[in-house]
Amino acid sequence: xxxxxxxxxxxxxxxxxxxxxxxxxxxxxxxxxxxxxxxxxxxxxxxxxxxxxxxxxxxxxxxxxxxxxxxxxxxxxxxxxxxxxxxxxxxxxxxxxxxxxxxxxxxxxxxxxxxxxxxxxxxxxxxxxxxxxxxxxxxxxxxxxxx
Amino acid sequence: xxxxxxxxxxxxxxxxxxxxxxxxxxxxxxxxxxxxxxxxxxxxxxxxxxxxxxxxxxxxxxxxxxxxxxxxxxxxxxxxxxxxxxxxxxxxxxxxxxxxxxxxxxxxxxxxxxxxxxxxxxxxxxxxxxxxxxxxxxxxxxxxxxx
Numbered sequence: 001x002x003x004x005x006x007x008x009x010x011x012x013x014x015x016x017x018x019x020x021x022x023x024x025x026x027x028x029x030x031x032x033x034x035x036x037x038x039x040x041x042x043x044x045x046x047x048x049x050x051x052x053x054x055x056x057x058x059x060x061x062x063x064x065x066x067x068x069x070x071x072x073x074x075x076x077x078x079x080x081x082x083x084x085x086x087x088x089x090x091x092x093x094x095x096x097x098x099x100x101x102x103x104x105x106x107x108x109x110x111x112x113x114x115x116x117x118x119x120x121x122x123x124x125x126x127x128x129x130x131x132x133x134x135x136x137x138x139x140x141x142x143x144x145x146x147x
Numbered sequence: 148x149x150x151x152x153x154x155x156x157x158x159x160x161x162x163x164x165x166x167x168x169x170x171x172x173x174x175x176x177x178x179x180x181x182x183x184x185x186x187x188x189x190x191x192x193x194x195x196x197x198x199x200x201x202x203x204x205x206x207x208x209x210x211x212x213x214x215x216x217x218x219x220x221x222x223x224x225x226x227x228x229x230x231x232x233x234x235x236x237x238x239x240x241x242x243x244x245x246x247x248x249x250x251x252x253x254x255x256x257x258x259x260x261x262x263x264x265x266x267x268x269x270x271x272x273x274x275x276x277x278x279x280x281x282x283x284x285x286x287x288x289x290x291x292x293x294x
Contacts, residue, residue: 051212052219052241053205065198072199086265087241090234094199114261118233 002036006079006101009033010129013079013103016043016056017137023048027137030056030080032064032073039076040064056080057088061095072096074122081134083110083127089118099124103134149183153226153248156180157276160226160250163190163203164284170195174284177203177227179211179220186223187211203227204235208242219243221269228281230257230274236265246271250281 009031016029020043032040040063045054057080065071077099084092084102089111092100100123111118119125156178163176167190179187189206193199204227212218224246231239231249236258239247247270258265266272 046218050216050218051209053200053209053238058200058205062198062200069197071193071197085237085241087234087237090232090237091200094232094234114263116261 004036006077006126006129009038009077009079010081010101010103012038012041013081014130014133014137016041017081017134020044020056021137021141027141028056028080028082030060030078032060033077033079034064034068034075039067053087055085055088057084058091061091061097065095074098077101079129081130082106082138083112085109086111086114086118092123093118093120096120097123099126101126101129103127103129104131104138151183153224153273154276156185156224156226157228157248157250159185159188160228161277161280161284163188164228164281167191167203168284168288174288175203175227175229177207177225179207180224180226181211181215181222186214200234202232202235204231205238208238212242221245224248226276228277229253229285230259232256233258233261233265239270240265240267243267244270246273248273248276250274250276251278251285 012031013029017027021027025044028044030042031038040060042056042059044056073095079101081103083106159178160176164174168174172191172194175191177189178185187207187210189203191203192201220242226248228250230253
């Protein structure tokens with residue numbers, strides 16, 4: 001039996017998003033969990049690394065594969081504060097991710113605006129966990145940027 | 148005026164694919180060119196790095212951004228031997244890539260099976276350069292794998 005709820009893990013992802021916020025990055029955070037243990041934590045670092053591919057999910061998937069010594073993450077759960085973009089959904093597909101939990105929706109850049117199913121058929125998906133907290137952080141970031 | 152043709156650069160990408168082949172990786176290679184100069188060379192390293200995100204295009208985009216010290220590659224041309232997957236097309240979108248030239252089509256995993264335009268509106272695309280050479284290398288790889 002698992003001791004922690006999905007919400008518990010999403011709070012951990014939100015903590016990563018808060019680090020991104022503090023560092024002037026678009027605040028998106030992610031954790032990857034396997035059998036009640038976090039094996040990867042990451043936040044968006046596109047500015048710091050000067051690399052558009054350094055989204056939280058990509059960094060988390062690379063770190064999780066490194067931690068497990070395995071390319072496929074079918075036993076893993078990814079918690080990410082914002083709906084993944086197409087690039088990150090594509091990475092989830094290749095990783096054969098077990099579960100994807102995302103917080104707030106991203107109507108402009110989220111993968112679900114494409115009607116075709118882009119994820120692996122085995123990947124279970126949930127959305128909306130701590131969505132308001134995630135959205136508030138993003139809105140505060142973009143408000144700061146405009147000012 | 149540019150001294151080299153698109154075919155010249157695609158041969159350079161094919162050389163990268165051949166290195167992948169020799170190393171037991173699915174043979175896909177890429178180069179990124181800016182103003183007649185290669186600033187990144189990469190080949191698929193998903194096996195060696197145990198990382199599904201280590202496609203040739205992702206590694207090349209990361210390397211090119213590092214070489215330029217810039218996140219956006221709107222002055223750059225990416226030559227890749229196989230049609231990019233959704234993950235890599237998403238990375239090309241974020242990078243605001245100037246030109247994408249790919250060799251052989253990938254009807255199963257290529258980004259163009261999605262009817263919506265996934266690339267950046269500014270990205271110019273061509274396909275088919277050295278497609279047979281790219282396909283032959285991929286077919287030889289999968290034939291070896293089966294035997």
